[in-house]
Amino acid sequence: MAGTATQERAGRFGPYGGRYVPETLVAALDELEQAYDQAQADPDFHQKLDELLRDYAGRPTPLYFAVRLTERLGGAKIYLKREDLLHTGAHKINNCLGQALLAARMGKQRIIAETGAGQHGVATATVCALFGLECVVYMGEEDMARQELNVYRMRMLGAEVRGVSCGSRTLKDAISEAMRDWVTNVRTTYYLLGSALGAHPYPTMVRDFHRVISREARRQIIEKENRLPDAIIACVGGGSNAIGAFYEFIQDKDVQLIGVEAGGRGPQLGEHAARFRGGAPGVLQGTYSYVLQDENGQIALTHSVSAGLDYASIGPEHAALHDSGRAEYTSVTDAEALEATQLLARTEGIIPALESAHAVAECVKRAPKMSGSDVVIVNVSGRGDKDMGILARELRLSGAE
Amino acid sequence: MPIQFPEKPGLVVYFTVGDPDLATTHSIALAAIDAGADVLELGVPFSDPLADGPVIQRASERALRNGTRLRDVLELAAALRVERPESGLIVFSYYNPILRFGLEEFCAAAEQAGVDGVLVTDMIVDEATDYLQALHRHRLAPIFLAAPTSPDERLARIGAVSRGFVYAISRVGITGAQKSLTEDAEQLVRRLRRFTQLPIAVGFGISNPEHFAAVGEFADAAVVGSAIVAAIERAGPKDAPHAIARFIQGLRRDSREPAAPAR
Numbered sequence: 001m002a003g004t005a006t007q008e009r010a011g012r013f014g015p016y017g018g019r020y021v022p023e024t025l026v027a028a029l030d031e032l033e034q035a036y037d038q039a040q041a042d043p044d045f046h047q048k049l050d051e052l053l054r055d056y057a058g059r060p061t062p063l064y065f066a067v068r069l070t071e072r073l074g075g076a077k078i079y080l081k082r083e084d085l086l087h088t089g090a091h092k093i094n095n096c097l098g099q100a101l102l103a104a105r106m107g108k109q110r111i112i113a114e115t116g117a118g119q120h121g122v123a124t125a126t127v128c129a130l131f132g133l134e135c136v137v138y139m140g141e142e143d144m145a146r147q148e149l150n151v152y153r154m155r156m157l158g159a160e161v162r163g164v165s166c167g168s169r170t171l172k173d174a175i176s177e178a179m180r181d182w183v184t185n186v187r188t189t190y191y192l193l194g195s196a197l198g199a200h201p202y203p204t205m206v207r208d209f210h211r212v213i214s215r216e217a218r219r220q221i222i223e224k225e226n227r228l229p230d231a232i233i234a235c236v237g238g239g240s241n242a243i244g245a246f247y248e249f250i251q252d253k254d255v256q257l258i259g260v261e262a263g264g265r266g267p268q269l270g271e272h273a274a275r276f277r278g279g280a281p282g283v284l285q286g287t288y289s290y291v292l293q294d295e296n297g298q299i300a301l302t303h304s305v306s307a308g309l310d311y312a313s314i315g316p317e318h319a320a321l322h323d324s325g326r327a328e329y330t331s332v333t334d335a336e337a338l339e340a341t342q343l344l345a346r347t348e349g350i351i352p353a354l355e356s357a358h359a360v361a362e363c364v365k366r367a368p369k370m371s372g373s374d375v376v377i378v379n380v381s382g383r384g385d386k387d388m389g390i391l392a393r394e395l396r397l398s399g400a401e
Numbered sequence: 402m403p404i405q406f407p408e409k410p411g412l413v414v415y416f417t418v419g420d421p422d423l424a425t426t427h428s429i430a431l432a433a434i435d436a437g438a439d440v441l442e443l444g445v446p447f448s449d450p451l452a453d454g455p456v457i458q459r460a461s462e463r464a465l466r467n468g469t470r471l472r473d474v475l476e477l478a479a480a481l482r483v484e485r486p487e488s489g490l491i492v493f494s495y496y497n498p499i500l501r502f503g504l505e506e507f508c509a510a511a512e513q514a515g516v517d518g519v520l521v522t523d524m525i526v527d528e529a530t531d532y533l534q535a536l537h538r539h540r541l542a543p544i545f546l547a548a549p550t551s552p553d554e555r556l557a558r559i560g561a562v563s564r565g566f567v568y569a570i571s572r573v574g575i576t577g578a579q580k581s582l583t584e585d586a587e588q589l590v591r592r593l594r595r596f597t598q599l600p601i602a603v604g605f606g607i608s609n610p611e612h613f614a615a616v617g618e619f620a621d622a623a624v625v626g627s628a629i630v631a632a633i634e635r636a637g638p639k640d641a642p643h644a645i646a647r648f649i650q651g652l653r654r655d656s657r658e659p660a661a662p663a664r
Binding site: 175 | 447448449450451452465471495496497499501502523524525527528546547548549551552555559573575
């Protein structure tokens with residue numbers, strides 16, 4: 001890995017990925033890449049991380065056979081990978097524990113992060129409390145309003161939440177602001193990026209910290225069904241839970257990998273966040289991938305009822321999986337996701353995050369068309385507590401129903 | 402080659418094209434050249450300028466609200482090339498608008514317009530293979546940023562592929578004003594000299610005659626960006642060209658008095 005020839009290709013997924021950043025950050029990215037490579041080769045690092053994942057975060061998460069949902073849909077057997085049961089309520093903690101251990105190894109005392117739905121922000125604030133690190137989280141003001149509960153959780157954990165008022169005031173703008181902080185404080189600060197996005201080595205590193213999802217799911221489904229699943233379904237914002245849920249199945253060519261983007265309110269540019277339907281390859285925030293943009297290369301506004309999927313680009317490894325045809329990407333609308341949230345709540349007693357509800361909604365469309373001997377795994381990447389305000393409004397739960 | 406700095410220190414001026422509108426930008430550009438700017442950086446507005454501070458962010462927003470496109474920047478360059486054949490003209494952009502235009506198409510159009518060089522904020526030497534080939538084919542000077550955090554090994558690579566001048570970032574951080582120059586800038590310029598014979602321009606936070614004169618002690622030129630953009634914002638469309646001319650004359654005049662350029 002040390003030669004420059006291999007390093008030039010490291011961080012590329014087909015043509016996608018790379019490093020498109022201000023020069024000031026390159027030395028920090030090199031330092032991070034080196035520290036990560038060393039940590040990966042260190043059994044002690046893995047042992048510490050495995051212990052934390054088990055004793056602190058609650059891994060392994062169950063692979064749960066959703067009997068009533070299966071009966072209701074009348075097709076494939078549906079299993080739910082329960083990342084929603086993790087400490088802090090979503091898969092994000094997997095990556096945060098890994099990167100916080102790395103930051104500690106690198107001697108960094110100040111952590112910054114961006115967050116969309118707030119789940120990555122909460123997970124970052126949590127690990128910073130656990131490791132005694134200073135924590136600043138950037139969050140778009142639009143997202144602060146719609147995921148208010150997570151703002152309080154971060155503050156409760158001792159993090160400083162800085163609202164971002166520029167642009168669309170969502171995840172994209174929070175990332176830009178975090179990068180501005182990083183470029184200014186690069187000598188002392190660790191940027192704990194929460195999605196499989198950004199400049200190399202982030203997409204690779206974040207994916208590696210979430211691979212545990214598919215590693216467990218593969219073992220669990222073999223234990224329960226004595227076979228591999230026919231399909232894995234996961235929602236895709238930046239793409240961290242999806243790449244984690246797909247990765248260990250990529251070599252299993254008969255397992256369909258299905259990523260679900262946010263279809264929002266409709267197909268017009270600005271009304272959705274479905275990068276593979278209307279996006280074109282481009283560079284945003286450090287990486288080359290599919291980007292929703294106008295004909296002049298300006299980044300488009302996006303919309304989704306779920307803050308965590310509301311982003312104009314997608315992790316570069318997903319772009320490569322898309323082009324090669326190994327994974328299939330589709331989208332579901334806000335309305336379909338809301339309906340799926342209610343369905344899962346009322347058939348299984350599980351309220352998924354609105355992000356994860358997109359994966360459930362895709363399952364609702366597909367499972368009935370599959371046979372009773374087929375097996376589908378849906379990655380329930382997070383739980384819906386944070387979304388109760390939106391659900392109350394959208395599903396008219398208020399009043400004495 | 403119009404990228405040259407006959408009078409030391411040289412002056413590179415940045416502004417965002419289309420802020421407050423294209424016609425005013427055109428007048429500002431002429432006023433800046435006539436007041437003594439050696440090189441103009443014609444800023445392409447971008448929706449997500451992550452390397453820029455609030456002043457240039459706001460300018461980008463205003464320019465985009467006016468519908469300013471990369472094509473407009475090239476048309477402005479073509480007009481300026483005719484009106485002021487001796488001044489240096491650089492297109493300053495984030496990468497995505499250029500990618501969307503088409504790298505080859507952009508370079509061909511820039512050459513046609515008489516542009517001298519290109520600076521892309523989020524393009525680093527490691528990713529520049531295709532980019533450099535396209536620029537060379539169209540005789541455009543690739544201008545790269547060098548940062549205080551860049552180790553010598555990177556400065557060597559930056560020096561090797563740059564043409565026109567090298568842009569040394571005075572400090573870590575985003576664009577915007579600052580009270581005093583740090584020692585970072587002088588150290589960086591000293592390190593860079595070992596790897597390049599090209600002129601070195603120092604930018605980020607150069608906002609007044611004192612800074613300009615101080616940079617002249619150790620570098621070949623200064624880049625003034627946010628201070629210019631802020632002056633445009635303050636003056637408003639009607640007075641902006643005059644305000645910029647006065648601002649630049651102030652930099653030049655005041656720096657001449659204690660003039661003892663070190664090189």
